Amino acid sequence: VIGIDVGKASVEGLLERERDLSQLVDFVPGHLWRLTASGEPVFFSRRMIDFLGLNVTDLERPGMSRLEALIQAIHPEDALRFRDTLTRCLDTGKGFALRYRLRRVDGVYRWMSSRAEPMRGEDGRIVHWCGLCHDIDDQMRAEEALRRSERQLQQMIDAVPVRIWCASAIGGQLYFNKRYQDYLRSVIPNFDALGEPRIEDFVQELVHPEDAPVVRRTLGECFEAGRGGVTRFRWREKDGTYKWAQCRVEPWRDRDGTIVQWYGVSLDIDEEVRAQETLRARERELSVLVDMMPSHLWRVSPEGTTTLANRHMADFLGRDLGEQNELQAVFDAIFHPDDVDAVWDVFTRCLTTGEPFAMQYRLRRADGVYRWMSGRAEPMRDESGRIVQWFGLSHDIDDQVRAEEALRSASDNLARAIQAASLAELSASIAHEVNQPLAAVVANSCACHRWLSAEPPNIERAKITAEKISHDANSAAEIIRRVRALFRRAPLARSLEDVNRLIGEVCRMMADEIVRKDVRIKTDLELNLPPAELDRVQVQQVLVNLIRNGVEAMDAVIDGVRMLEVRSCSDGPDAIRVEVRDTGTGFKDAERAFEPFFTTKQSGMGLGLAICRSIVESHGGRLWTTNSATRGATVAFTLRTAERAR
Amino acid sequence: MNTDEHACIIGVLDDDRRVLESVGNLLESAGYQVRLFDSGAMFLQTEAMNEINVLICDIRMPGMGGIEVLQQVGVKRPGLPVILITACSDVESSVVPQTSYRRIFRKPIDPTALIEAIAAACDTP
Numbered sequence: 001v002i003g004i005d006v007g008k009a010s011v012e013g014l015l016e017r018e019r020d021l022s023q024l025v026d027f028v029p030g031h032l033w034r035l036t037a038s039g040e041p042v043f044f045s046r047r048m049i050d051f052l053g054l055n056v057t058d059l060e061r062p063g064m065s066r067l068e069a070l071i072q073a074i075h076p077e078d079a080l081r082f083r084d085t086l087t088r089c090l091d092t093g094k095g096f097a098l099r100y101r102l103r104r105v106d107g108v109y110r111w112m113s114s115r116a117e118p119m120r121g122e123d124g125r126i127v128h129w130c131g132l133c134h135d136i137d138d139q140m141r142a143e144e145a146l147r148r149s150e151r152q153l154q155q156m157i158d159a160v161p162v163r164i165w166c167a168s169a170i171g172g173q174l175y176f177n178k179r180y181q182d183y184l185r186s187v188i189p190n191f192d193a194l195g196e197p198r199i200e201d202f203v204q205e206l207v208h209p210e211d212a213p214v215v216r217r218t219l220g221e222c223f224e225a226g227r228g229g230v231t232r233f234r235w236r237e238k239d240g241t242y243k244w245a246q247c248r249v250e251p252w253r254d255r256d257g258t259i260v261q262w263y264g265v266s267l268d269i270d271e272e273v274r275a276q277e278t279l280r281a282r283e284r285e286l287s288v289l290v291d292m293m294p295s296h297l298w299r300v301s302p303e304g305t306t307t308l309a310n311r312h313m314a315d316f317l318g319r320d321l322g323e324q325n326e327l328q329a330v331f332d333a334i335f336h337p338d339d340v341d342a343v344w345d346v347f348t349r350c351l352t353t354g355e356p357f358a359m360q361y362r363l364r365r366a367d368g369v370y371r372w373m374s375g376r377a378e379p380m381r382d383e384s385g386r387i388v389q390w391f392g393l394s395h396d397i398d399d400q401v402r403a404e405e406a407l408r409s410a411s412d413n414l415a416r417a418i419q420a421a422s423l424a425e426l427s428a429s430i431a432h433e434v435n436q437p438l439a440a441v442v443a444n445s446c447a448c449h450r451w452l453s454a455e456p457p458n459i460e461r462a463k464i465t466a467e468k469i470s471h472d473a474n475s476a477a478e479i480i481r482r483v484r485a486l487f488r489r490a491p492l493a494r495s496l497e498d499v500n501r502l503i504g505e506v507c508r509m510m511a512d513e514i515v516r517k518d519v520r521i522k523t524d525l526e527l528n529l530p531p532a533e534l535d536r537v538q539v540q541q542v543l544v545n546l547i548r549n550g551v552e553a554m555d556a557v558i559d560g561v562r563m564l565e566v567r568s569c570s571d572g573p574d575a576i577r578v579e580v581r582d583t584g585t586g587f588k589d590a591e592r593a594f595e596p597f598f599t600t601k602q603s604g605m606g607l608g609l610a611i612c613r614s615i616v617e618s619h620g621g622r623l624w625t626t627n628s629a630t631r632g633a634t635v636a637f638t639l640r641t642a643e644r645a646r
Numbered sequence: 647m648n649t650d651e652h653a654c655i656i657g658v659l660d661d662d663r664r665v666l667e668s669v670g671n672l673l674e675s676a677g678y679q680v681r682l683f684d685s686g687a688m689f690l691q692t693e694a695m696n697e698i699n700v701l702i703c704d705i706r707m708p709g710m711g712g713i714e715v716l717q718q719v720g721v722k723r724p725g726l727p728v729i730l731i732t733a734c735s736d737v738e739s740s741v742v743p744q745t746s747y748r749r750i751f752r753k754p755i756d757p758t759a760l761i762e763a764i765a766a767a768c769d770t771p
Binding site: 435436437438439440441442443444445446447448450451454458461465468472475 | 662664665667668669671672674675676753754755756757758760
């Protein structure tokens with residue numbers, strides 16, 4: 001009884017334990033399985049049955065072992081490996097470990113990590129195999145994703161068109177991306193045999209000797225200070241040429257701030273550097289060009305601020321316009337006082353309207369000498385048509401102006417005589433010309449008388465002498481005739497002229513003389529007068545004479561206004577009237593003024609007004625004088641306009 | 647006319663041949679011998695410089711002017727009487743070198759006054 005009780009108790013105990021174990025087996029978060037020594041599945045845990053949707057008994061298939069039936073549930077790609085591995089384990093008795101994909105009941109394959117160990121009897125023979133298999137699908141997928149991302153990263157690093165290196169520590173082993181390696185292999189013949197080269201080796205080997213010290217210093221500073229840096233250098237390419245590169249180095253730190261890695265990226269900046277160099281060289285060249293150009297180059301903002309004046313201009317003016325760029329101040333300082341208002345008017349109008357600027361004016365050189373310039377400026381506009389800058393060029397035409405004047409006068413001896421001498425001098429020279437034959441006539445007359453009065457009379461010599469007298473007298477008459485013809489020349493030299501321009505030229509020509517006499521000159525010129533056909537030298541001479549007469553007439557004016565006014569206006573439909581008005585003493589006898597050799601002046605022969613009238617009349621005009629009601633005199637003359645003159 | 651007058655040789659220097667010849671003619675009609683020159687350089691090159699008793703010289707001449715001629719004459723023939731003639735009214739007498747005898751005539755020359763001046767010059771010791 002006792003024995004039965006004991007037995008009964010132990011049986012109950014065993015049953016209880018078996019239940020416990022069975023529960024344990026079913027609740028283990030994994031698949032438990034058991035195989036026979038030959039590999040036939042004999043037990044699947046509850047979780048495994050649920051996963052596969054079948055129990056070991058369901059593996060009974062006609063003509064197929066249970067193991068083969070199980071392998072049917074393994075992913076076709078893994079099945080072969082599974083079978084081989086397991087078969088080898090069964091043969092050798094070594095533990096089984098494998099990862100494979102197993103089909104779930106819903107047909108989805110999931111990664112499993114499976115291990116199995118043989119269980120041996122007391123005699124050491126394998127009784128059966130116990131296996132544990134658990135689902136690692138999520139982990140596998142994470143790992144796969146990681147691998148993929150690593151691969152992509154690697155591909156990217158190898159694919160980007162930059163050379164990348166990294167090193168775990170200074171002087172430590174270097175890792176190079178694919179491009180870098182390709183480059184190194186192409187330049188260093190035995191690159192792969194180098195073993196573990198250091199950065200210094202590469203600097204030595206590849207970097208241009210001129211740049212190497214900078215590279216070493218920059219890298220050294222970066223490594224020492226533990227900060228990033230950039231350096232530019234040339235390095236050798238496989239064809240032996242050097243190309244510009246820029247290397248940027250950065251340390252990568254862990255959470256503690258310790259430097260874990262150094263990264264370096266080298267960019268090919270050869271084209272940029274060369275482009276920049278070309279640009280810089282071009283800029284230098286342009287700058288030299290601008291400065292060395294034997295003309296004045298300047299730039300003015302649309303508001304009129306001087307933004308550039310080339311060296312030539314700065315040297316000429318003796319000042320840097322950049323320092324004083326207020327337009328009005330600049331104008332007052334650099335332009336001739338007689339030109340500044342006109343230039344100001346035209347230039348400010350151009351700034352407003354955007355019309356190109358073109359003028360001739362006198363600029364003050366550093367030494368105080370004014371020189372004639374021809375100035376031009378044009379606006380530069382942006383795409384929208386707005387003016388961005390004005391560019392100006394002015395070149396020195398002083399010599400040219402003077403040469404032109406010289407040329408003009410040299411072209412005609414007659415004209416030169418008139419141009420070079422004042423009429424007083426001209427009169428003196430005419431007088432000298434007439435005087436010579438007259439002197440001969442006088443001397444010969446006396447000699448002739450003496451030859452005839454001699455005892456006996458020398459008739460022969462008297463005759464010869466009388467002939468000479470006749471000849472010389474005719475010669476004197478011829479000179480007078482030539483002088484008259486001189487001012488009544490056929491209109492060979494006539495051209496269409498702007499009378500206002502002619503007046504302007506004469507006023508400029510005489511500016512110094514007028515200022516010296518402390519006389520103010522004022523012009524009142526009617527705009528848009530038609531051109532007149534005239535001999536410019538002769539009409540210029542008329543103007544010079546009338547202005548000079550007017551200025552001299554004011555010599556006696558001490559307390560009053562010394563003002564000379566030159567006017568031009570239309571005179572009827574086919575003539576232009578020019579008036580020269582002074583504030584001097586006026587004509588005491590207006591008509592006698594035109595008689596040759598009538599003069600009230602100390603110097604001069606009194607030919608001036610007579611010749612002026614001859615000239616004007618030869619041009620088909622009139623010349624007359626009037627005394628002003630208040631004070632001074634006016635000399636006026638007319639010139640026919642081109643239509644009528646033709 | 648006395649023989650002394652005829653012994654006098656007058657040099658005339660003027661670039662204008664009409665003046666030169668008419669003055670020469672006048673002096674010959676008064677019984678003088680003349681030596682005519684139309685340039686200062688030519689005059690200074692010849693022997694005439696040493697044989698003339700009086701020099702009549704135009705001031706304004708192209709090339710070598712009258713003043714320059716007088717300076718050289720003053721070196722080679724100090725004391726030679728000189729009569730200057732000019733067409734200009736503005737000759738400053740101070741620019742003319744000092745000579746023992748000197749007169750300035752303006753063109754047209756008064757022939758009688760010139761002959762009197764020559765006679766006076768020839769009488770100068």
